[in-house]
Amino acid sequence: MMNEYDVIIIGGGITGVGTARDCALRGLRTVLVERFDLTNGATGRNHGLLHSGARYAVTDRDSASECIKENRILKRIASNCVERTDGLFITLPEDDPAYQDKLVEACRAAGIKAESIDPAEALRLEPSVNPRLVGAVRVPDASVDPFRLSSANALDAAAHGARILTYHSVTSFIKDGSRVVGVRVKDTRTGEEKEILAAMTVNAAGIWGQGIAAMAGARIRMLPSKGSLLVFGHRVNRMVVNRCRKPANADILVPGDVVCIIGTTSDKVPFEECDDIRVTRQEVTALLDEGCSLVPALANTRILRAYAGVRPLVASDDDPTGRRTSRGIVLLDHESRDGISGFVTITGGKLTNYRLMAQMATDLVCRKLNVDKPCLTAGLPLPGSERRLNPSRADAVAFKAAEGRHGTMVKDMDFSHKSEVLCECEHVTKAEIAYAVKYLDVHNMVDLRRRTRIGMGTCQGTFCIRKVAEALAEELGCPQKAEEFLDQYVRERWKGMAPVCWGDSLREAEYMRKLYRK
């Protein structure tokens, strides 16, 4: 019997969708299974920083060189998902003054353009930066939207024949002796179970990859490292602002669309907590304290929400901070490593390097399948990024906003009907919701938020979410679900608000309760 697929990819994070795209472009019959929505794990819970590599230049030269190469590639192939902000590394009087020269030198050695500038010039480029700074280095950091980037990869994979099965969880592996020949999956919405067979299976499940590997009979020790972040109510900075010192907690402020994000903390967490991680008050305090030394205005800026992700680091030692663990890409051939054929794991790495990770995994899959096809992902623009658009911001009119989010895919939106703006912060129209439902695999409010940025702006959905819930329910053809959608959104938002509930955030919380409590 012939298999329906050549390769199964487990995990709908950026690594999984990137691998699905690469496999599909090389002509492999590809299926991706994800138990929740795309980007549900670490991919959707980070800074949205496209590293230049400068952060790793001093401590990890290899990672730094990888980053700058991928940074340049993504600026080209994902121009619609990347905002070319550039970044600053600022030195404050309390920081080691020698580190700046060390950084510049290490950057040059890694191929990263890094230039020392004086404090006055830094303040001119980035007026929000702490005026106490004594030095700064300018680097090609950028801001990237991981939701759009994942969506674009999934779209292109599907356009080349891949199937993307979200809300499908792997329940067990199908093995023939020591060979993995497929997986059993369960549709988490209908409960339906089915078997998928393929010659190769790729484990791209991030931190949950340890459990997936164990299910296949292989042992990987991952070190769950929680990183917490805070989103602020407006965009305070225009460049990425880093602290010029050895990487530490809360030393990067990234502008993204209409907001900015400070992060991260780094704490080892038990495995059981990975499915439901919450931000503690201690973490919020640490993020605020450090954030204010980068950009003092943060002290008086409303915090929209707190969130946290778990880095999929592969344990190399027992460093309790998880920071000295290698952040390198880990590709495991379980045939040579564990005697389990038909199964590989791609993990470690970082958002910036996802394309390279996907390429490495796909190269290995192709070798195993005796397929000799070159990787095309470094040269082919992602959907939406086929041509350079005039940079547009979310404060432009609705069409420009949609174009900013979806690039050339905006052609599939029907602005002649449904041009009503529902989310005013992000200028999201009914037309964009209809587009997301039709093309981007949206089943609920959280899916929709990730695809369109609905409710991610200053009001966090407080004013629009009832209209949005109704519009989504209507587009999905189940108007009776509007109430459930509203509930789901409100609960998800509360999770992010509760840890930062004081000052203006508490005012907003009280207002939200008045509007939505039952």
Added chain:
Amino acid sequence: MRFDVVIIGGGPAGTGIGLELQRSGLDCLVVSEGLGLEESPRREFVEAGGTLLQGDTVLGGTISEGKVTGVATRNLKGTPIEASCYVLATGRFFSKGLISTMDGIFEPVFGCDVLYDRDSTNWTNPDFYAPQPFEDFGVVTDDQGRVSIGGRTISNLFAAGEVLAGKIGMQTGIERVVNAVLGRK
């Protein structure tokens, strides 16, 4: 400027009390920060003969021997406003009747004693739809609705509406203050 009663806050509690007292023959002033969702109670209050300072803010008051002796507003800074009784009806956090920081909660006009959980991580319930602890925080009052400052009851300063601690309902709070003010007269 002198009134019988100065009411700080033009929401449901402030206008409710203002209207009843004005109709009972007292000369009332309501200071209202901004526009409300519901304009008709304020209109009714003015039609009953009350004085409304719209778009003004009470910055603070003077207190002497356990009594409020006057308040000052932003727009009428040079003109002290005096009354026999004062009512605090400034609402909760959204309307800035209470101000919260990461470390604590205070009442900004007079510095009234406020009841709240000292551990700010307990201010919310993880379930959005459950009652929220912060909704019970507010100024402490005695059975006549009088507030205290530093543990000492202020004999002519009353509070009503959402600024109150605990679960005293809107109507109960209004009636309590109306009765106490009329009783004093």
